[in-house]
């Protein structure tokens with residue numbers, strides 16, 4: 001047939017011929033593939049045909065519709081442009097119902113309104129900051145509690161699903177998660193949830209994937225929402241959210257809320273979204289292809305890259321089963337927040353912006369941007385690395401994207417060129433620097449130095465570490481209200497012996513608490529432990545890190561078989577550190593840890609901090625994170641400060657496991673030794689911790705009254721009186737601050753003579769004690785110690801130390817105080833039922849034992865082997881007061 005343009009179309013077969021072609025019927029019956037479906041926005045319903053045959057959907061820019069009983073009356077309740085979009089979204093999502101609202105968070109808000117007060121949600125512990133914020137709001141204003149679990153392990157939902165006391169009404173999932181790109185097995189979680197909670201609503205934020213890559217309704221989930229701002233629209237020129245579901249009851253609730261609150265998408269934004277969504281598959285194909293190249297590029301440089309498209313990704317297998325592709329968002333760690341900031345700031349083609357899914361590539365630091373609304377302490381507890389960089393890859397030429405990234409990495413000092421590459425891509429090496437800016441590691445995809453070091457550590461056979469207890473000399477109680485406290489290390493210590501074994505078991509033996517337990521290393525809850533960022537591995541956990549309460553509860557309930565609280569806490573702290581260091585170092589040493597306390601326990605002398613420091617240092621050596629100490633130290637060998645700081649930060653975490661919210665002073669003294677002036681942060685003023693330089697040891701007599709007391713009640717009592725009687729309590733606090741200031745000046749003074757120093761100390765001890773009594777924390781037993789020590793022939797000054805209300809007292813013993821007089825005083829105190837310890841304050845910090853005859857003790861493999869078992873037997877069986885002597889005889893201690 002000839003057309004007016006002269007182009008001849010082939011003759012059509014007769015209609016009867018076509019009608020009888022089986023192939024043709026099959027072809028017609030086949031549903032369109034996704035790319036076709038998404039590009040074809042015509043409404044298949046003939047009654048919705050546009051009267052003029054418009055190719056693009058008209059914008060019904062009207063608030064009201066005339067007439068009665070028509071399909072629409074008011075745009076808040078419904079609008080033809082929005083309906084058209086909703087049909088289209090339902091079609092590409094394979095859903096019975098779809099709704100379009102004003103943003104992704106608006107969608108989640110509508111979904112949350114399906115809940116009622118008392119309901120509980122289970123959500124992931126890596127999730128978008130905005131969702132986390134809304135969850136917080138829901139708790140405060142809607143009476144709905146959320147439990148955050150590790151959704152990479154479906155079993156982590158079980159404690160809530162199985163326990164009928166939990167009113168689980170919703171499960172909220174992301175996969176991959178934002179921003180760590182972890183994978184949740186949506187199918188398995190939906191199955192498990194339905195098994196225990198038939199009516200619970202399983203909700204998935206599918207924004208990272210879009211219906212092109214994943215359709216969670218097909219996996220058994222109930223509600224899926226997307227931020228339409230991202231992939232669906234693709235151009236960052238509108239805000240929208242879409243919700244899909246199959247359940248009619250849920251759809252009814254959602255439609256009701258949208259109409260009631262009025263957050264349905266506007267006609268113009270509905271039009272824009274319909275326009276953008278047509279190219280969804282095309283855009284994602286290109287963005288994903290670019291992402292794979294970029295992820296591989298960064299991984300080859302040795303960065304820790306989170307992207308389910310990479311071979312080594314932990315959840316890849318699950319992801320490949322539930323989704324069609326890895327998507328176009330990835331994140332990576334640099335190990336240093338400032339370095340990450342420099343990299344982000346040095347890019348030019350990559351736009352520094354929140355959000356993702358745009359055709360243009362974006363770069364961001366989640367902790368400063370999209371996830372900044374999550375409390376930093378919560379971020380730390382959930383192992384969200386502060387240095388994390390998120391890349392949202394666009395459709396640009398991947399070579400340009402990599403060029404720009406490479407230029408930024410070079411300019412920021414993250415990599416350096418080792419070979420210019422003669423016209424091709426230069427060969428780069430990653431640079432990792434220590435705190436002082438020295439290059440400590442150069443690697444191209446491997447951590448050669450660290451690995452070699454780790455292997456050497458694995459050979460470590462036995463190691464003994466120790467750490468001192470502390471006394472508070474001045475400022476206890478007042479320290480809680482911002483006054484300076486002076487604390488010093490005492491020479492009573494806690495000792496930790498770690499011995500290798502070869503049966504895959506881990507034991508903790510605490511003879512002084514009557515506790516001993518062995519675990520099969522393989523059966524420890526490894527799936528509940530997040531790997532630490534490289535920053536944490538290099539410098540230890542941040543001071544505001546919060547231990548993961550869910551893991552601690554699990555450890556206490558399922559792994560520590562003991563009722564005594566002290567033993568449970570000690571074992572929890574030990575396992576918590578062991579698990580995290582093992583996951584992060586890749587070494588799971590089979591060992592027996594025996595810990596002995598040469599300090600009275602629960603007497604206010606920092607025994608838990610000494611335990612935490614001794615155990616943390618031992619674990620850090622065993623996991624190869626700190627280098628093994630030299631086997632032939634020189635007389636003045638000390639532990640480098642950066643190693644001590646690393647030990648202190650881990651010990652502080654252990655202290656938090658044991659005590660909840662300790663100030664950090666005890667572990668710092670136990671790590672560094674000497675004396676410290678400590679001031680905690682209070683409203684509007686930062687805290688401080690100053691090492692008292694030049695502080696010379698002072699002899700003290702410590703007397704344990706053996707009167708038990710409850711520190712918490714005593715601290716709360718002072719706080720209450722401060723509120724009720726400010727005119728009495730505040731002047732006392734001011735005066736204690738003066739005492740601490742004078743003590744600090746006196747102890748670090750280079751001009752005062754030794755006897756002037758000791759006289760001043762004695763005077764201040766008396767004054768501080770009187771103030772503590774006025775604060776209400778004295779005790780008759782303490783007064784009895786004081787009057788005894790004050791009696792002639794002793795005439796010594798004494799004060800309570802620590803919480804008071806019983807507990808311990810410290811007595812200043814001047815230099816050259818006759819030995820026999822001291823012995824008589826101790827006998828007199830013992831007669832009254834008290835226990836005394838002669839100790840000095842201001843001694844060494846944590847230490848590592850270099851055994852006597854170390855050179856003969858090296859094993860054939862080069863590991864460090866301690867001397868024969870009699871020594872060890874003595875360690876295990878010694879009476880508390882003999883431990884110090886044992887330690888001195890066992891070898892040379894290298895201390896901080």
Ligand SMILES: N[C@@H](CCSC[C@H](N)C(=O)O)C(=O)O
Nearest residue numbers: 128130354355356369370373
């Ligand atoms: N200031 C905004 C940040 C939005 S982040 C948007 C997005 N979902 C992402 O992950 O980048 C806010 O506080 O909500």
